Amino acid sequence: MTTSVLNQTPASEPQTAARTLPLSRAILYATLVVGALDAADGVIFRGLHGQNPIQVLQYIASSLLGAQSYSGGLATAGLGLVLHFAIALVVATIYILASRRVAALRTHWVFMGLLYGAAVWAVMNLLVLPLTAVAHGPIATAALFNGLIGHALFVGLPSAFFAKKVKATA
Numbered sequence: 001m002t003t004s005v006l007n008q009t010p011a012s013e014p015q016t017a018a019r020t021l022p023l024s025r026a027i028l029y030a031t032l033v034v035g036a037l038d039a040a041d042g043v044i045f046r047g048l049h050g051q052n053p054i055q056v057l058q059y060i061a062s063s064l065l066g067a068q069s070y071s072g073g074l075a076t077a078g079l080g081l082v083l084h085f086a087i088a089l090v091v092a093t094i095y096i097l098a099s100r101r102v103a104a105l106r107t108h109w110v111f112m113g114l115l116y117g118a119a120v121w122a123v124m125n126l127l128v129l130p131l132t133a134v135a136h137g138p139i140a141t142a143a144l145f146n147g148l149i150g151h152a153l154f155v156g157l158p159s160a161f162f163a164k165k166v167k168a169t170a
Contacts, residue, residue: 020167023096030092030162035085037154045146053077059134060084066133091120092159099163109160117156121147 021029043053051059054073057080061069064083069076095116099105105112125147130136139147 019165021162021165023100023166026162026166027089027093027096030096030159031085031089033158033162034092034155035088037158038088038150039081039084041146041150041154045143045150057081057084063129063132063134067135087124088155091155092162095156095159096163096166099160100166105160106164109164110157113156113158113160113163114152115156116159117152117154118148120155121151 039056042056046056046059047053054077055070057077058069058072060080060083061072061076062080064079065072065076069080072079095105095113099109105116125139
């Protein structure tokens with residue numbers, strides 16, 4: 001067998017090690033990417049509608065604190081940030097763990113990731129948020145489209161991408 005000068009491994013062996021991640025690292029990376037992209041989408045979308053980033057994070061905190069979160073300053077914005085990344089952790093973990101049992105989540109990762117992201121938006125907005133202290137109202141058409149498309153691209157797709165990177169179990 002010949003040896004590659006660059007990586008010192010036999011040239012006939014597939015180089016999958018560099019393209020795979022341990023489960024915990026995939027979950028961590030997915031959480032960070034999902035959390036950052038979804039937050040950026042929310043801040044940009046809400047910014048176009050007159051809210052600043054602090055108010056966006058306070059809105060998330062209002063799920064626990066109600067309207068008083070808006071008078072809590074940076075403390076409630078910080079709580080919103082922690083809650084946001086906790087949700088990103090749960091959402092990414094669900095997809096990644098499910099992909100270990102359902103091969104289609106890995107083999108058709110783009111389609112399934114986009115579908116998953118849209119489903120996450122629907123579950124959060126139609127089932128979870130009504131059970132919280134967030135002020136409820138009708139969902140504007142722009143928010144509906146931004147939510148579905150944003151979650152498909154920035155929540156589902158990165159979750160699926162990192163799920164396909166997980167090392168196969170022995």
